[in-house]
Amino acid sequence: MSSSLAPIDAARLTVVTTTAPKEKIANEKLVFGQSFTDHMLKIPFNTTSGWGAPEIVPYGPLALDPSCCVFHYAFELFEGLKAYKDNKGDIRMFRPDMNMARMNKSADRICLPTFDSEEVIKLIGELLKLDNRFIPAEKGYSMYIRPTLIGTSSGLGVHTPDEALLFVICSPVGPYYKTGFQAVRLEATDYATRAWPGGVGDKKLGANYAPCIKPQLEAAKRGYQQNLWLFGPEKYVTEVGTMNFFCVLKDSKTGKNELVTAPLDGTILEGITRDSILSLARERLNPDEWIISERYCSIDEIAAKAAKGELVEAFGSGTAAVVSPIKEIGYKGEAIHVPLLPGEQSGPLTKQVLNWIQELQYGDVESDWSRVFKITP
The missing domain is CATH 3.20.10.10 (D-amino Acid Aminotransferase, subunit A, domain 2)
Structure with missing residues (x-):
């Protein structure tokens, strides 16, 4: 990314909290990737000014033009990582630097904008802290985190996207094998x-x-x-x-x-x-x-x-x-x-x-x- 474009800056984060908090699902009823927390993180990008101000907003649909390049030419990548509650009640993300490094490699390969890994980790941390009530405390349970980066330029024709969106959603999950290992x-x-x-x-x-x-x-x-x-x-x-x-x-x-x-x-x-x-x-x-x-x-x-x-x-x-x-x-x-x-x-x-x-x-x-x-x- 050009040095003249604005980088992601966690200090510019704004937060709009939900007015309709979701009811927590009992741990034993959690289904992988089927329930989500109250909020999501969004960071827009364009090739004129770079990364926009990050915002945490209530979880909800994205509004995209039907001609958006992500729908037609697969300008899309994602990551999957987890956060855990320790015995002090604090939140632990496991090796997020590795996920962010891999996400940047994926972005570079399909001509989507790269970013400062540490700034995005800080922002995900703020999202987790805001929605920490959804992170199960029991062993075997965790918060699955899905950072996603998509090209959002409208119009048909294969070319480098001039607009993109990085967003992060979170889903509380239980053990992959609810009754123990299943070979x-x-x-x-x-x-x-x-x-x-x-x-x-x-x-x-x-x-x-x-x-x-x-x-x-x-x-x-x-x-x-x-x-x-x-x-x-x-x-x-x-x-x-x-x-x-x-x-x-x-x-x-x-x-x-x-x-x-x-x-x-x-x-x-x-x-x-x-x-x-x-x-x-x-x-x-x-x-x-x-x-x-x-x-x-x-x-x-x-x-x-x-x-x-x-x-x-x-x-x-x-x-x-x-x-x-x-x-x-x-x-x-x-x-x-x-x-x-x-x-x-x-x-x-x-x-x-x-x-x-x-x-x-x-x-x-x-x-x-x-x-x-x-x-x-």
């Missing part, structure tokens, strides 16, 4: 491609998601919950549904376990949970017993390991569930069975990773990954 069945998918080298698979664009629904529906007809996306003639494993993929393989020669996930080559999303898992694994797992690898791994390698009893466990990772255990992968009409703990719905590392991350998210263990916003009684 899923995946269909290894090679007839459709989620992303390709030189494309935008590593950007969080809305246009990446809609094309994945049809293959997911096809997999569901065959009894699978998600797709395990394969790529290339080597059938490399990339992502699972909308999550990053991890598996644990045993090396019978050394006796070590190898935690494997695909490398950041531009075809997979740079997941914040993925990064957290890799960082914690390298810090906390015994290097005499574990190898942590970001490398290509084919579905044939996984099948071969499973046949030899060397596939230890597998899971997906993402903001919504943190980790999602996998119990089976369908491939070429055959089932690759993934071990679970006896009588449980996950493997041991899957459980350990969830505990590591949740204790950081809720502030049970202090970490510079949390951005804390104090709530004044």
Whole structure:
């Protein structure tokens, strides 16, 4: 963005509070992404003056011209992160700097305006403080935060938008698995491609998601919950549904376990949970017993390991569930069975990773990954 244009400035924030506060929904009745708080954050942009004054206003519809470029040419991107209540009643956002950095990468890729990450984090903090009564205090519950950036220029024709809108809405959510872990069945998918080298698979664009629904529906007809996306003639494993993929393989020669996930080559999303898992694994797992690898791994390698009893466990990772255990992968009409703990719905590392991350998210263990916003009684 040109240095002559106004940047986002949290000091210019104005707040209009709702005159019709919503009734809180009981925690046990929360459905992911279906209820929202009283307010939203809006920041307009135009190429003449730059970013306008941020405003927090009552949650409500947006007014957009039918010829708006977001509707016709997919000038849209978003992020997903969470905030938590700690045992002091304060608000903790988990690694928001990572989300903002990724959001700026996405914006730059589709010619939408970039912004100062710290200023937007401050503004989201103000929104959370205003609507903090909606943030559940119980473990397993949180506030899902959805920052979105859209091109709002009116008129047909493909060109760089001269107007844009950054807005943030918040939704209180409960545990992804209300009755504990539920391991899923995946269909290894090679007839459709989620992303390709030189494309935008590593950007969080809305246009990446809609094309994945049809293959997911096809997999569901065959009894699978998600797709395990394969790529290339080597059938490399990339992502699972909308999550990053991890598996644990045993090396019978050394006796070590190898935690494997695909490398950041531009075809997979740079997941914040993925990064957290890799960082914690390298810090906390015994290097005499574990190898942590970001490398290509084919579905044939996984099948071969499973046949030899060397596939230890597998899971997906993402903001919504943190980790999602996998119990089976369908491939070429055959089932690759993934071990679970006896009588449980996950493997041991899957459980350990969830505990590591949740204790950081809720502030049970202090970490510079949390951005804390104090709530004044």
